[in-house]
Amino acid sequence: MSGASRVTLVSRGLLQLCAMVAVAILALSVGASAQGADREKLQVVATVSMIGDAVRSVAGDRADVQTLMGEGVDPHLYRQTQADVAAMARADAVFWNGLYLEAQLEEFLEQLSRHRPVFALGENVPVEKRIANADYADRYDPHIWMDPSLWRYVVEGARDALIELDPEGAEIYQANAEQSLADLAELEAYAQASLATVPEDKRMLITAHDAFSYFGRAYGFEVLGIQGLSTESEAGLRQVDQLVFLIVEHDINAIFVETSVSERNVRALIEGAAARGQEVTIGGRLYSDAMGPAGTYAGTYIGMIDANVTTITRSLGGNAPAGGMAGQLGES
Template structure:
């Protein structure tokens, strides 16, 4: 009897660390801020998320640092975008996937929904976060990955996902409402690189990037000259800079148009490949898109709420 009780105590003591371990948050590493936000929205208190690329960081050219490698090799789950966004890191992710749970979340999107990549054959435009309708699929893939690792929390992950998808649906409705107020002849979006193709397709805007889909493509003098001619001929009065791309080429457009007697101004700074500062509304996916939608619509002639859909934008339009 005494021996049995002793063995039971030993079993309980041995089980205690395992039970405590099961309750610890999953350690998740995400490459972009947008994916990190999705993991936090879905995982809630059950995840501890580290994002590798902060505000202003260009994922097209990013290479993993030594501290990134340490974080990813110690993580329970690594989430990366895929679709050739993190072009400099792909080989590392494929190697890491042999040892850890590694998921390219945007690869789950049905290819029929994607735009062909102008610069690389058999690849697709990776900027799927530019519309909430496409980003929903990424959020659902994040839910799947977390649930696979911690199935006992499936109901919590499902409830969190449903709440966040409802927020994305509201954001999509705001986008359509605000952007349809832009006069049709003003629906031209000129930016530093071609990150807004899905945005243009969804909301009926003609999109022109100085560089291609990747910021690694060259912005040649011929391309800048072509765009200057378009700005002048079509009397386009606003162009946009991006938070993660140098504004040098955009400034060259403005100067080129001015040399031909046409005034072009900067309509605002957009978040293209990275979100805003951590701890701000713009540092969330909802805030990032709310900012872009509100700034684009307002600069091109629509009446928009001064501080966006939720009244939380840090600077009124």
């Protein structure tokens, strides 16, 4: 047995054990929460911050939305804590991205869906608009938020789910969703206009992991991730070598780090390029799988994408205001 498959077996065993413990806690919590269910607002839990933002913007003040993963947290690796299990078991509904983004939570959410409404909002994106996952025939790239024109399906999914959970609020949910969709259209127009100013031969985005394929498809950028689609796989040395070759070949001067992925692999690439005489700098920090700090502009979905678009545009030789679409970004 190879080292790799031994590790897989051990972690699978651990996963099963964790899931069993989680289900036991779940059974206790579901029993406990059923008694005290007389609250004014819907109590909902979202996994990643982008999903929490979509639900919050549609729900307005008719729901309390708790997000499990905050700034800089990597959803590919995240595993529920006991507090998360209790929160999800008490909630009126749980919202997640799905498409195998929250890989370690799948088993738990599958169990939970027998007791509580659970909505995988990312799976509202029509199959023909999804990007295939090169590593698994039956899976898709989960990073749909990188294209605001796809994110509208998530907002619409949140609207429909909230109406199902709370029909009395239907008009409010419809109005809030309409406002959200208008905001998304404005964001998309800014992104198109801003990224179109990047010289065509510089439209190459090199990032820590493959989170930007939808972005690349929407805006005509070639996208290369040092790690694969999930941050679970280690970047192979050969892959780093191939990327160094491309960087030199295309005279790329800026590559990007991500707030939820370690900078180690990006630094290896910069050193590799330097050894071949190509100077590359870090073009900026992009929000890949988590939004910025709660309570800030970058801690909203609109702010996150605005920050990414503005950073990419400015680092690769295009024109965008330092403050971004709404003048709300910090000086960069």
